[in-house]
Amino acid sequence: GAVVSQHPSWVICKSGTSVKIECRSLDFQATTMFWYRQFPKQSLMLMATSNEGSKATYEQGVEKDKFLINHASLTLSTLTVTSAHPEDSSFYICSARTSGTPSDNEQFFGPGTRLTVL
Amino acid sequence: AQTVTQSQPEMSVQEAETVTLSCTYDTSESDYYLFWYKQPPSRQMILVIRQEAYKQQNATENRFSVNFQKAAKSFSLKISDSQLGDAAMYFCALDSGYALNFGKGTSLLVTP
Numbered sequence: 406g407a408v409v410s411q412h413p414s415w416v417i418c419k420s421g422t423s424v425k426i427e428c429r430s431l432d433f434q435a436t437t438m439f440w441y442r443q444f445p446k447q448s449l450m451l452m453a454t455s456n457e458g459s460k461a462t463y464e465q466g467v468e469k470d471k472f473l474i475n476h477a478s479l480t481l482s483t484l485t486v487t488s489a490h491p492e493d494s495s496f497y498i499c500s501a502r503t504s505g506t507p508s509d510n511e512q513f514f515g516p517g518t519r520l521t522v523l
Numbered sequence: 524a525q526t527v528t529q530s531q532p533e534m535s536v537q538e539a540e541t542v543t544l545s546c547t548y549d550t551s552e553s554d555y556y557l558f559w560y561k562q563p564p565s566r567q568m569i570l571v572i573r574q575e576a577y578k579q580q581n582a583t584e585n586r587f588s589v590n591f592q593k594a595a596k597s598f599s600l601k602i603s604d605s606q607l608g609d610a611a612m613y614f615c616a617l618d619s620g621y622a623l624n625f626g627k628g629t630s631l632l633v634t635p
Contacts, residue, residue: 439622443566448614448625496566500623511558512623514568 407433409501411515418489419523426484426518428499434479435501439512440472443496455482489522496520525550527617529626536605537634543590544600544629546615555619557591559600562628563611571613574598607633 408431418424428438437456441449453469455461455476463469471493473485482501486493496519500512526549536542548557559571574582574591582589586606590599602609610633615626 448627449568449623451622451624454622498566498568500568511570511573512618516565516567 407431407501407503407513409435409499409513409515411497411499411518413518414516415519415521417521417523420490421488423485423487424489424520426486426497426499426520428482428484428501428515430480430501430503430513433501433503433513435482435503436479437502438476438482439500439502440474440482440484441498441500443498443517445496449498452484486520489520491522494520494522525552525617525619525624527615527624527626529615529629531629532627533630533632535632535634536602536609538605538607540605541601541603542605542631544602544613544615544631546598546600546626548596548598548615548617550596550617550619552619555617557589557598558616558618558623559587559589559598560614560616560625561609561611562614568614572600602631605633607635609633 410429412427440452443449452467453461453463455474457479461474476482498517499515502512528547555576557574561569561571572584572587586603588601612628614628616623
């Protein structure tokens with residue numbers, strides 16, 4: 406099956422610093438990648454959608470200047486949380502979709518990154 | 524707008540018994556996909572089962588099956604012969620070509 410990795414799996418940072426999270430599709434080309442945020446005991450909330458080589462599309466209420474998304478290649482997308490604050494502490498999950506099998510329409514999920522901002 | 528509603532925040536089932544998790548949805552699209560995902564304590568999202576809206580036959584994957592009622596916009600998940608490893612959060616999700624829209628989830632407890 407298709408594998409998606411995320412790095413780091415957890416990170417602790419000080420308030421005001423920036424943190425970069427990587428999402429990689431290991432054995433397929435991901436034309437579209439998605440970034441989700443999940444608070445404890447809650448569902449996944451879509452933050453943004455990125456297509457390779459294009460600017461990301463952000464969901465309403467998500468600050469594009471705070472959550473920078475780059476999808477520079479077909480196997481890598483990055484999420485940078487700029488000037489992080491304690492309220493940004495959350496679990497961030499990426500997923501990837503390939504255009505190779507449109508009938509499947511399946512997204513493959515990374516294992517997630519736990520961000521704690523002190 | 525698309526919505527996915529899971530009305531059962533928590534469910535409990537005894538080992539080896541059968542449990543059904545409910546999900547209703549709303550979409551104006553005619554072509555879409557429905558999914559059930561499992562999220563264990565590790566928080567890795569695991570695809571349990573998928574259903575294409577144009578297929579009338581209910582999807583089945585081993586002990587997992589769905590009851591897809593398109594007119595009623597209902598998509599329930601039945602877990603047969605429940606096992607301790609089935610304990611997790613279960614999310615119903617709708618995809619009509621843009622992105623997944625998740626329900627709030629149902630926490631499933633499996634008792635010995």
